[in-house]
Amino acid sequence: MIIVLEQGATREQVDRIVKTLEEKGVQIHYSKGVDKTILGLIGNKQTLANLPVERFEGVEKVVHVSEPFKLAGRSFHPEPTRIQVGDITIGGNEPVVIAGPCSVESREQILETAKAVKKAGAHILRGGAFKPRSSPYSFQGLKEEGLKLLAEAREVTGLPVISEVMDPENLDLVAEYVDILQLGARNMQNFHLLKKVGQTNKPVMLKRGLSATMEEWLMSAEYILSEGNPNVILCERGIRTFETYTRNTLDLSAVPVIKHLSHLPIIVDPSHGTGKWRYVTPMARAGLAAGADGLMVEVHPNPEAAWSDGPQSLTLDNFASMMEDLKSMQALFSASTR
């Protein structure tokens, strides 16, 4: 940690900072430059993180030189984390495709979709049962009924299932039915929920918040990891920018950056990332080309009648075509990038 002093900082101000910090066991390197003087602070990362040094008189700014995460970082865990869900490995040699409707709507809908995506080559079935909706008047999901239908679809197809948990109260209920817990973008900094899922042993897919930096995202993963659950999958689903033509701006650079900073697997969601079905396939291709460990794609037998996210859902046929397109890529990439 580095303190940059104000140009007019007095001797007394500097002495006071130094004395206070030394009393906390921090060692200080003093370095006088042409314009600015800086103090290099040497000490335990946690001690440093909690020092309110910016508020001292004479301080212009404080610069953190260490990443704030530990368990989520590559230096702590150099090998990539692989997460096993039944026969499927997330973070392994093969990209994994998660597909299914935004919301579970009916027995017919989820079974038809499950069979079709399985046939087209998907590895995991998605389906929302508890739905976070910006309007209290919108469809909020079938709740436990939806989870039961998902479980039935798993039985029929053999596909593991993933569904979102929105609050600690329903965590046990959701965990009972699903193979992977999903934490939505709006809950990326719901710290209470992060801790609770960290206390389970279920794999957790943590979506990036709409305006979360990659560092904050990894810190949210750190919450889960620090509670004892090592099975965290990250999911890039687009960030909020000034561009309105797409629903979000899919930040594919997150893929190589996360691979560099962290050992956790990362999945790309081109459905939320673009908000328009037309752009899902090209962005799915791009996600894999950037090195993602997999994709999460919304698929609906009849998007025109979907209760949520219709505009960004692929039809069963669209999905089958996308999978055809991707299969050749997977062959190619498994050789060159993994």
Next chain:
Amino acid sequence: MIIVLEQGATREQVDRIVKTLEEKGVQIHYSKGVDKTILGLIGNKQTLANLPVERFEGVEKVVHVSEPFKLAGRSFHPEPTRIQVGDITIGGNEPVVIAGPCSVESREQILETAKAVKKAGAHILRGGAFKPRSSPYSFQGLKEEGLKLLAEAREVTGLPVISEVMDPENLDLVAEYVDILQLGARNMQNFHLLKKVGQTNKPVMLKRGLSATMEEWLMSAEYILSEGNPNVILCERGIRTFETYTRNTLDLSAVPVIKHLSHLPIIVDPSHGTGKWRYVTPMARAGLAAGADGLMVEVHPNPEAAWSDGPQSLTLDNFASMMEDLKSMQALFSASTR
């Protein structure tokens, strides 16, 4: 609601859209322009909101012409909402000042601050007991002990108190001690929590999310209102932009816009809005000048030693000076703008 058709939309596609919508009880106005053809949809707001019309073939885009909120809107409730907390009216003729430390740290700290801010003219005492922190290794608040100290400070000074509730599990506990429940920016779309506080009868201060549009913010208020709790106070605390010199970008235009769209009172938080104590007073002045119903300001007896948010905290003296400065403004504004 308006559907803009693709330029090449076929007769069959249009007929199909019209037929499907008419079956749902929607009336349609067809309007052929030079470049584009549009369909005007007339029907119940809720029916329209849940139609997945964007996904129909032949549709280029869909434009919503009604605001999605109802109870939070001016047309539903033309008079401004006034919220009574003991003797204090929020949304009345006088701006209200909420002040206190980011976190309750000790009996001495909170009592000293409470007395000082009361003396300087503050109306309500703030203090965090459950703290949302981006790092699991940072101080997470004194929890119930902090709430007890807040309550003691209320007893000593007579100031009502506000503190954040982070999760439904602790809602009853927090509600037992405080006069106003605070919902933080990271929880603005924690829909489960919104519903739960909507089922209490406590006033709720709802902070704007870091990347929430004003419409989404009002929709989150709508969640609380629609559960039966009419006492919602909005708080603008800065949004996330590309600018990094300030911690957030305080969007003061939210004040007149919210006043135009909604009847709910709005408070400005220049501490989080700027992240630097130096800019708190000018932005507090600007907030009142824009027409805010009050301010929320972080104050600490010794910011250099604060356990959180030191850089943006005013000292007790800074706060007294700010209040002096604002008093003359309040006299002025109470005449002209209310």
Next chain:
Amino acid sequence: MIIVLEQGATREQVDRIVKTLEEKGVQIHYSKGVDKTILGLIGNKQTLANLPVERFEGVEKVVHVSEPFKLAGRSFHPEPTRIQVGDITIGGNEPVVIAGPCSVESREQILETAKAVKKAGAHILRGGAFKPRSSPYSFQGLKEEGLKLLAEAREVTGLPVISEVMDPENLDLVAEYVDILQLGARNMQNFHLLKKVGQTNKPVMLKRGLSATMEEWLMSAEYILSEGNPNVILCERGIRTFETYTRNTLDLSAVPVIKHLSHLPIIVDPSHGTGKWRYVTPMARAGLAAGADGLMVEVHPNPEAAWSDGPQSLTLDNFASMMEDLKSMQALFSASTR
């Protein structure tokens, strides 16, 4: 164009709007909904674009249903535009790779780079001679001397060259030496310069502005096209967001969106898009996978000593490896996506 009326709009206000518009030759469809009344305006696109209708009393908002661009749009020109530069076709079946240093620094540097990128498979040589720099104290380019060196490198290698033109005053000079004129992100809305390059017959590569929507970008292309120069190449180089880990956020969704809206070719610049050489190759792969017509990549024989943009420059070896990696992709993609 659609006018949404305020809920309380009076008969007089509506009559006044209708009368004024009809006098301008606009035809009006009146459509009364449950909450809102809308007016559909039918008329010439240009007449509509210049009506200040938002300011009429009784108007809540105005919605544009037509895209503002014409010559840049797919409906005007359904076939993709192919731009010929010597033997190279941009927008054709094969992705095109533009490579070279940020700035031309010396004869040795540009010749060494030109030979190396040619050998590795690049199609066009880039090199800045006039450099837009945020500081007046930074290196501003070798100017005409740089252009001469570029031309010499073309002679030696046979590669066509591209370089930035920053102002109309130097346009003739730059145009004399280069095969493609580059317009930088900061000049995307330098309308005077857009018109001037539109009056030449040189191909123009127009970079997307840091905070430009895709619609604004196409409108800037429209400026060039409307002056008579049909040879516009778009270049996505990252937009500015809250994320600071990468220099910009490379918006690869621009690739399929532009392909949908426009006939113009689009190139991806992963060097500026990420700002870090380490992420250039994965994002180059992703760009091609998204369907881009080519790449623009910064390459320097010794990035540690580069006068500008060193951190994002590939070494000659890095570039050769990237090209190896991409070649297999190109084979694949030329079959499936073009």
Next chain:
Amino acid sequence: MIIVLEQGATREQVDRIVKTLEEKGVQIHYSKGVDKTILGLIGNKQTLANLPVERFEGVEKVVHVSEPFKLAGRSFHPEPTRIQVGDITIGGNEPVVIAGPCSVESREQILETAKAVKKAGAHILRGGAFKPRSSPYSFQGLKEEGLKLLAEAREVTGLPVISEVMDPENLDLVAEYVDILQLGARNMQNFHLLKKVGQTNKPVMLKRGLSATMEEWLMSAEYILSEGNPNVILCERGIRTFETYTRNTLDLSAVPVIKHLSHLPIIVDPSHGTGKWRYVTPMARAGLAAGADGLMVEVHPNPEAAWSDGPQSLTLDNFASMMEDLKSMQALFSASTR
């Protein structure tokens, strides 16, 4: 300047960095921490700014501790700059109000507006003659004819005039007619134009770019100052964010921040800042309360018929009311903040 080394940086890598830098006359402080090792670089600011140190092997990141601007900074010029335009002082004790139409449209329009804003208390008349428009098909201004009409309005009312210069080619022409040259947001990093206006002796009002950080804005001012023209006025006019309800997000925190970092006067433009006339007065109040040196406001005798920016223009009556409202504030503020 500080170099943070990678955790695995080798002895050879560090030696190489140190040797290269020492050869350039940079002195180095080596400081080994618990997690990270840093190098503090001491030397001439300009030498440091141009070192491509981020690209050296073994370097994780580089942190700049000095501001990049010099002439624009407070430490170079501690006293506030006051700019004299006829009898008017910008940056003095009294806020200055600049008012007038977006575009000069006709003799009647500009004269009527000039007389009305003068009567209401405005100090300077604005009016666009060369208009930057995102569409080539929109009205582009009356050009020299508009400048002549502005000059006539000055003669009639005695108000100094300001108008935008869009390109170096017309600089002499515009400078001949106006008292203050305006540089628009889209030209904030048109470095060629910045240099050219820096070579005149006219006061220049430099608008903040749509996505410019405050540091970049001051660097653009530095371009003008470093060419010898000390008369730079900054103008905050809103930045681009995800919020779409307002045209831009007016960043009023720029006012106290610029006052802290720089000696240059700063003006607030609530018309572009909000895009809606309804919010202009409250944001004008807020701008002055934040400490701005003045306001720039769009006023039109008949906004419903304005050729540009009608929705954000005040009528003559609106403007007179705003001035009444502000006068009481000015009395108050001139005492307390200046």
